[in-house]
Amino acid sequence: MSAVLEARGVSRVLSGAVPVTLVQDIDLHIERGEFIAITGPSGSGKSSLLYLLGLLDLPTRGVVRLEGQDTGRLDSEALAALRLAKLGFVFQFHFLLPEFSVLDNVLLPMRRLAARPEAGMRQRALALLEELGLTAKLANLPEQLSGGERQRVAIARALANEPLVILADEPTGNLDTRNGQIVFDIFRRLVRDNGQTVITVTHDPNLSRQARRQVHLVDGRLTNDALTPQTA
Amino acid sequence: MPLVLDIALTHLRHRKRQSLVSVLGVAMGVGFFIAMAALMQGFQSYFITKVIDVWPHVVMKDEFRTAPRQPAEVLFEAGALRLDGVKPRDELRGIRDARVALAEINRMPGVTAAPTLRGQVFLRYGTRDVSATMVGIDPERERTVSQLEKDLVAGNLNALYSAANGLILGEGVARKIGAEMGDTLTAISPAGVVLKMKVIGIFRTGITVIDNFETYTLLKKAQVLQGRPNVINQIRIRLADVKQARTIAGRLEARYGYRTESWEETYENILGIFVIQNGIMYSSVGAILIVAAFGIFNIISTVIHEKTRDIAILKSMGFAERDIRRIFLLEGLLVGIAGTLIGWALGQGLTRLLSVVRFNIEGFVTAQGFFLYYTINHYLIAGSFALVSSVFAAYLPARKAARLNPVEIIRGAA
Numbered sequence: 144m145s146a147v148l149e150a151r152g153v154s155r156v157l158s159g160a161v162p163v164t165l166v167q168d169i170d171l172h173i174e175r176g177e178f179i180a181i182t183g184p185s186g187s188g189k190s191s192l193l194y195l196l197g198l199l200d201l202p203t204r205g206v207v208r209l210e211g212q213d214t215g216r217l218d219s220e221a222l223a224a225l226r227l228a229k230l231g232f233v234f235q236f237h238f239l240l241p242e243f244s245v246l247d248n249v250l251l252p253m254r255r256l257a258a259r260p261e262a263g264m265r266q267r268a269l270a271l272l273e274e275l276g277l278t279a280k281l282a283n284l285p286e287q288l289s290g291g292e293r294q295r296v297a298i299a300r301a302l303a304n305e306p307l308v309i310l311a312d313e314p315t316g317n318l319d320t321r322n323g324q325i326v327f328d329i330f331r332r333l334v335r336d337n338g339q340t341v342i343t344v345t346h347d348p349n350l351s352r353q354a355r356r357q358v359h360l361v362d363g364r365l366t367n368d369a370l371t372p373q374t375a
Numbered sequence: 376m377p378l379v380l381d382i383a384l385t386h387l388r389h390r391k392r393q394s395l396v397s398v399l400g401v402a403m404g405v406g407f408f409i410a411m412a413a414l415m416q417g418f419q420s421y422f423i424t425k426v427i428d429v430w431p432h433v434v435m436k437d438e439f440r441t442a443p444r445q446p447a448e449v450l451f452e453a454g455a456l457r458l459d460g461v462k463p464r465d466e467l468r469g470i471r472d473a474r475v476a477l478a479e480i481n482r483m484p485g486v487t488a489a490p491t492l493r494g495q496v497f498l499r500y501g502t503r504d505v506s507a508t509m510v511g512i513d514p515e516r517e518r519t520v521s522q523l524e525k526d527l528v529a530g531n532l533n534a535l536y537s538a539a540n541g542l543i544l545g546e547g548v549a550r551k552i553g554a555e556m557g558d559t560l561t562a563i564s565p566a567g568v569v570l571k572m573k574v575i576g577i578f579r580t581g582i583t584v585i586d587n588f589e590t591y592t593l594l595k596k597a598q599v600l601q602g603r604p605n606v607i608n609q610i611r612i613r614l615a616d617v618k619q620a621r622t623i624a625g626r627l628e629a630r631y632g633y634r635t636e637s638w639e640e641t642y643e644n645i646l647g648i649f650v651i652q653n654g655i656m657y658s659s660v661g662a663i664l665i666v667a668a669f670g671i672f673n674i675i676s677t678v679i680h681e682k683t684r685d686i687a688i689l690k691s692m693g694f695a696e697r698d699i700r701r702i703f704l705l706e707g708l709l710v711g712i713a714g715t716l717i718g719w720a721l722g723q724g725l726t727r728l729l730s731v732v733r734f735n736i737e738g739f740v741t742a743q744g745f746f747l748y749y750t751i752n753h754y755l756i757a758g759s760f761a762l763v764s765s766v767f768a769a770y771l772p773a774r775k776a777a778r779l780n781p782v783e784i785i786r787g788a789a
Binding site for chain 2: 200304
């Protein structure tokens with residue numbers, strides 16, 4: 144099976160008086176339907192790797208391929224278009240637009256992509272929100288939601304354009320255990336039911352254990368890349 | 376609604392007070408521009424129509440732009456000798472062959488000409504003395520070159536023919552000397568001739584310099600008074616097309632050699648003041664709009680500062696730099712549009728207000744209120760200036776927003 148996302152010898156160095164190496168020589172091969180947790184101590188470059196895989200940041204060396212396409216050759220416009228259509232982001236902080244209702248926040252990426260009619264977008268947003276148990280909060284503003292609810296709205300927004308890959312950066316960092324578990328359950332369902340790929344950064348071993356594959360970073364280098372032993 | 380417009384509107388809606396202040400800033404600039412432009416152009420075009428109406432469009436005078444050369448200079452063109460203290464030759468003033476010139480000028484299409492003798496006189500009425508300009512005219516022909524008859528507030532032009540020594544006074548002259556219709560006063564010329572003259576008319580043009588200093592009499596009487604029989608020293612010319620004044624004046628001067636002034640040249644100093652006036656108006660209104668532009672710059676910079684997280688997530692979501700830039704440019708444009716619309720209403724209201732103000736002024740012209748000039752052009756100029764400056768003010772912060780690196784912001788927020 145061909146890789147949906149692939150990193151080849153990827154390094155990212157921040158230039159400056161004292162250059163800072165964020166990640167170094169990363170090789171990763173990610174296939175469709177994988178559920179990957181990127182783990183490691185803080186400052187090990189987990190998030191940096193995620194941003195590189197998510198085409199938010201460009202490697203100083205090496206290649207990131209999305210569906211076999213070398214993304215290093217694309218301009219910012221084309222990268223934005225790829226992110227819009229193929230990738231979905233969830234961050235530790237929800238980043239919902241505070242002036243927009245729950246429903247409107249979820250509609251945003253769909254309206255930008257404009258791949259389906261207005262009614263279709265609404266239908267999809269409603270379905271997503273229902274799936275995530277947010278039907279009662281459609282018209283609410285983000286500030287009227289609890290932390291767990293906000294993060295679920297952010298997930299719904301990330302899923303809006305049916306992305307190939309969902310990239311999550313400490314999505315449970317601001318959540319209690321119960322809500323954190325809810326988020327991971329959602330991820331598992333996405334992988335199992337939709338065949339979508341989920342890559343999540345986490346430092347919580349209880350959660351990372353639920354991913355099917357764990358990638359461990361230390362000091363910007365990939366030190367371990369293995370399937371999680373299946374217990375249950 | 377397009378998505379970027381939706382976002383732009385939402386940003387502005389959620390910052391009502393700031394948005395309102397920015398909008399009002401633009402509105403003030405636009406409104407004041409419209410009111411001031413109406414005021415300035417109103418006055419200027421009133422003055423110009425008045426001048427064109429009252430004053431002959433072109434005047435040929437018995438003067439030369441450069442003094443005639445001395446015989447010695449003509450004779451010794453390249454002389455090494457220099458003669459000092461050569462007095463100018465006595466020359467008889469007046470336009471020579473005026474009759475021929477008049478006939479020729481009158482034959483030109485769209486041009487009418489009338490002879491006048493213009494000179495200084497001293498008017499005495501009882502114990503009061505006033506110095507004035509006396510213009511000797513031929514009423515029949517004067518009718519074809521000026522609106523004197525229309526400007527008469529008392530008497531009529533033909534009375535000049537019937538009265539023994541008829542005199543028409545400018546309103547200001549009459550007031551200064553205290554004479555009224557039918558009064559007889561004494562006119563004394565520099566030539567020493569004294570003539571009893573009867574006031575048979577009073578005129579008011581509205582242009583102060585004319586009303587306060589000019590008087591009219593029959594050409595023959597003026598020639599007697601000035602001791603210059605059969606002499607005229609000005610040919611007054613009226614044109615069918617006033618825009619031709621400069622060209623025709625130039626042509627006549629080239630043909631006859633006499634200094635020939637178009638009305639633009641005669642009123643050059645005042646027209647020059649208008650240019651300065653316009654400059655002042657445009658720069659002060661420009662300043663208002665620049666301040667307004669700073670307001671827009673400020674609100675959009677603030678919005679962007681507050682919205683860095685939103686910008687980061689929009690970019691990570693797949694919004695291109697272009698989209699982000701467009702959002703904030705639109706915000707500037709929206710402020711500009713709203714400000715322009717309100718400013719139009721404000722300008723309309725201000726000009727209405729100015730139009731009912733009543734007072735007496737006596738400057739270049741005499742009037743009882745402001746002259747206002749309405750034209751859609753003022754609205755369009757103000758509007759486009761406001762829109763351009765709004766978009767420009769928004770452009771710099773918008774560009775900055777578009778260039779924000781989402782990774783840095785997301786890292787910072789975590």
